[in-house]
Amino acid sequence: MITRSHWKTVLGTLFTALMLFPVYWMVNVSLTPTGDLRRSDPNWFPTDPTFEGYDAALSQQLPALGTSLGIGLGCVALTVVIAAPAGYALAVLNLRGGRTLNFLLLVAQMIPAVVMAMGFYAIYVRLGLLNTVWGLIVADSTIAVPFGVLLYTTFMAGIPKDLVHAARIDGAGPWRTFTRVVLPVSRNSTLTVALFAFLWAWSDFIFASTLNRSGEFVPITLGIYQYIGNNTTQWNAIMATAVVASLPAAILLVVAQRYVAAGVTAGAVKD
């Protein structure tokens, strides 16, 4: 049996390598000297690595990275502030009409972002919110809020009722019960929601490319896009920026893999 299991490990590694080849390729191209980029038989390995791509990327895209970080954090704050109390109302306080609300949230997740982008554009153009970081934070949060509420609701519905009752008997009002009992117990849900809210805001392209096209502060996704449009010869710089833009995802996968998987399957299957 040992040999059979080894054989599976080898096969599994092969599949994973195949799957991750584009990621490897991105790193490889980012290290390729500009002169070698236009060869018809590209180098398979960065035998002659250069950091000129990274130099160009960091010198030009650092502000965009900062903007994306700010937008991501703003989006996390907004999402948690709205989703956590709503989950509490739905799961613990038995909000009336909860089923309808849940359905609306489900439908909300199905609305194409391009439709939301047009709606926001029409509103922002009148309010002067186009090309602002705040406008983008609000738009990006629409991706995460329905997901956050549903995730919190599922988790909070599983909190033992005794815990909530005990708090009430001790004289805690709904607010105290929420902040002192329910929220601390839901720490992992908060981490999952925060993680996804950040990642989605960081990765967003549609809202950025429609609502913040000519803003002073553009996020990194738009930075890359404009890069592609401007200098198609310097693919090492584009790929270097792409590598840097992938770092949050990589870090989160290493640090918080458990929460990532929890988010993907949130409520998908349960006993």
Add this chain to the structure above:
Amino acid sequence: MTTTSVDPAGRASDGGAAGPGPAAPARDGRRRRNPAGAARRWTAIGFAAPLLAYLAVFYAYPLWRNIELSLHDYTVRAFVQGDPAFAGFEKYAEVFTSNAFGPALVNTALFTLVSIAFQYAIGLALAVFFHANFRLSGVLRALFLVPWLLPLIVSSSTWAWMLNSDHGIINSVIEAFGGTQINWLTSPDTALTAVIIANIWLGVPFNLVILYAGLQQIPAEVYEAASIDGATAPQRFWRITFPLLRSVSAITLLLGFVYTLKVVDVIWIMTTGGPGDASLTLAVWSYREAFGTGQPDFSPAAAIGNLLILIALVFGFVHLRMQRTWERS
């Protein structure tokens, strides 16, 4: 095993997959008419108030504006001044009779159906493969999430460069095996195939994770009983795994459909829907009309967008029905 809803924690930006939403928790139906009950109700509403306000302002209002856009003739000037002429369903008629409508509809169907068919088949095969725990299986499974976590602009531009006609690695490999150069992104014959390949790659991780979670819900005793009865591996798959995964599969495919339907970024970044309309889907068409050209045409774009919402809504109801059926069974 009850399947509630999945939220393909979606590539919100519309990427390959999206996110799942947990289901409504059980609620106790008793309503007591006493002051304490009334107070509790108001407390619940209070805690939900930020969400309700949020949904009204940042969901309902943009959607309403979108409907309004589609029923008027919005030019850029009318946009700023706010005095568009009422057009009724004229813009919808324009969309339906447009030369791009037929190709866009066919491309949308091909893009979504082919994408989810491959994503599901590959995801299921990998889930079954990883289900037999072996050394490193956990780590490798985690690595499979990478494509799904990367920003779409990153993966799309990487694929675009890999598929580049003259300097791309894929053509280089094809030529090494004696094939001829394929103009993946610039030929009308292959542009749609190219974006579908990239999109399949993007969606496999989501399918893998959901189906893997589904597999773990199948009791080990079922397999034990089957192997005592001498079932072969293919028999175990077709007689046990596949039927028992039915509900999880249905939800995965349904959400895959809804989330693939709205993909814009991948296609826009790789081909902008071209060449011509060769890889134009409804969602990309909508984006192109509104934001993709120097001449924004919001009214038809909004009409196409509303059409997409309508399709998504139909499937939302299907989803709800399936969920109800399973809860009852």
